Amino acid sequence: MSTPRIAIIGAGPGGLMLASILHHNNIPCTIFERDSSAVARAQGGTLDIHEYSGQQALNAAGLMNEFRSVMRLGGDAMKIIRKDGTVLFESDGEEESPKASEQQNGEPTANFVKGRPEIDRPALKDILIASLPTETIHWGCKVTSIDPVANSKQWSIELEDGSRPAPFDLVVGADGAWSRTRALLTDQQPFYSGVTALDVWVHKVDEVAPDVSAFVGLGNCFLWDTNRALLFQRNGQGSEGDARCYACIKTDTKIPPTAQALLGEADDGAEVDWTDARVRERFVERHFGDWFTEVKRILLSMTDTPVLRPMYMLPVGLTWESRPGITLVGDAAHLMTPFAGVGVNVGMMDALELAQGIVTCVKEGTADGDGLAVMLQKYEKGMFARSGEEAAKTASAMRMQFLEDGAEKVIKIMSQGLQPDELVFE
Ligand SMILES: Cc1cc2nc3c(=O)[nH]c(=O)nc-3n(C[C@H](O)[C@H](O)[C@H](O)COP(=O)(O)OP(=O)(O)OC[C@H]3O[C@@H](n4cnc5c(N)ncnc54)[C@H](O)[C@@H]3O)c2cc1C
Structure with missing residues (x-):
């Protein structure tokens, strides 16, 4: 095996981001998505994509120009108002106009967008889907079970129609809050x-x-x-x-x-x-x-x-014992409330770090043997530390925002130049 057979369960931002970076590095994979198409369900919602996380992942897939063409400048404008109508804070957001990717020493630079430009969830998914060969995503394919293949390091996936594609060397659960894949790694359920x-x-x-x-x-x-x-x-x-x-x-x-x-x-x-x-x-x-x-x-x-x-x-700081050939990215691994607005960014960083690990294994020819399993242990160790920190800040932000003087507290912290996901208090 020079290139492992990779299955990703779920075509949300996490699974699509992973597939896109792998494809950018000429590594194929298969995504199984239960929805019948990208528009089968109202996708709603706006997401802010941060310079030091979400945008890094988009850059690794070569998609910064596509992102720039659909992001909403000024979408990070913010007003904070007290319940009596007093406007406590008002900012217009970033208004920098998008530039085309610049060349530096012959290499394109990422040309990241400062701060946290907003993108609508369907627009983000559209960019990621368009970056993939059409055969990558198997729409309308709900995964109903994932089982180890006897006397092998591979995993077998069963779909709702009872079919089983050829086994995979690596299965990545990107199947969101109510992940089925998670049950193979931990008993923990969201609360x-x-x-x-x-x-x-x-x-x-x-x-x-x-x-x-x-x-x-x-x-x-x-x-x-x-x-x-x-x-x-x-x-x-x-x-x-x-x-x-x-x-x-x-x-x-x-x-x-x-x-x-x-x-x-x-x-x-x-x-x-x-x-x-x-x-x-x-x-x-x-x-x-x-x-x-x-x-x-x-x-x-x-x-x-x-x-x-x-x-x-999910509990802040959730971890599990690594298992060869199976792991999680995104909400499946670390579902958090939206009160610091970081969930999708953490998931995109998972995708980036996991993709980097897979690319290195393939380049170094270590995807055979224990190479993949060792890479997964390293990925999960880093992901646990990074996502645990973000989950703790999110939980703190939620507690603070629902206090009597929550608005004033948020403004005080922002006046120190921090964003809601950078809050460290208590
Ligand atoms: C109200 C709200 C506001 C938010 N605002 C922000 C924000 O401003 N900024 C931010 O960073 N984050 C925000 N988030 C969080 C963000 O939406 C999530 O972190 C992100 O969508 C997680 O992506 P994901 O790919 O891990 O999971 P999901 O987006 O949940 O995708 C999972 C996919 O897996 C598929 N699936 C599930 N089970 C199966 C199966 N058995 N077989 C096949 N497919 C399956 C699903 O159909 C789905 O397409 C918000 C979340 C909420 C709820």
Whole structure:
């Protein structure tokens, strides 16, 4: 075996990033994705791609120019407002215009974009998918089991239709929060973080609701208070752009509150229809009743696709004993809440470091024998340390943001030149 047979389970940002860097280094792989296509499910959400993590991975796949062409400058604009309407902080974000890749000593330079430019999740996935040969991604292929092949170092994958492709030397679980692959490495399951958000949108916001558009601005607009938060963000470009709000409630419960409990109603298991304006009014009055009138009006005018989202996480600093031929990247390895906005960046760094390990094994001809297993141990050791640190900062950021003076605390830390994922306190 000079080049190992590699399977990646999941075509999210983590799995696609890994495949793209491998392909850039002429190493083929196969991705199995349960969705029938890239647009089978609403992908939503905006992601900020950091200069020293996400952008490094894109650069290793030769995709910085593609990233520059779709990123949203100014998308990292931020407003922080107190619940009485006082604007505590306002920044316009990076406005540097994108330049084409420059040459330095005949070599293209990465030309990284300062700070944390935003990209919509579908746009990021599109760039990564376009970088791969079409045969790499097997859409509509849900993996139902992964088993060691007897008397061999290989793994066999079973798909939902009962078929089993030829065995693989390396299986990478990039299968997200509820990863099936993770069960081969640890019994740990995600647990409820304590925060549930009502997720509401206005599509084509500039056209449909210019007042919401003006309130949210080009990037993020955050309001935090004791056990409550309103997180508004812009998604998408220009006239097609949307606005989204996560209306977050933090509780002490170990399991997520039901929709009825959130409305203060007796819990008889009945469905709650969040598309009903009166239901959303009850929710807003109950949890945000003492917040300033304008923000309540804006929130209630965001009527598209309301969904309740309980947020889960894996324990901070989760590790496992390495097993030859199988590993994890992204949320499968270290699911965290979005309160420091780093999850995708950590996953892209996993992809970069794992790809570098595989490329080195192939170049040095050590993918045979124990080379791959030794590389995986090294990858996991580095990934545990790096992701553990980010998960700890995320957990701290979440605790801080839901305190009475959470907004002031975040601003104080930002005034020291730090970003939410660089917060070290307590
Ligand atoms: C509300 C919210 C806001 C966020 N905001 C930010 C942010 O601003 N910045 C940031 O850095 N991060 C953010 N994140 C985190 C970020 O979205 C995740 O870290 C990132 O999507 C993880 O990528 P992934 O590829 O590991 O997993 P996923 O994106 O979950 O992809 C997993 C893929 O695996 C597939 N799959 C699962 N099981 C199987 C199976 N058995 N067989 C085949 N395929 C399978 C799924 O269909 C999916 O396509 C946010 C997360 C949330 C929830």
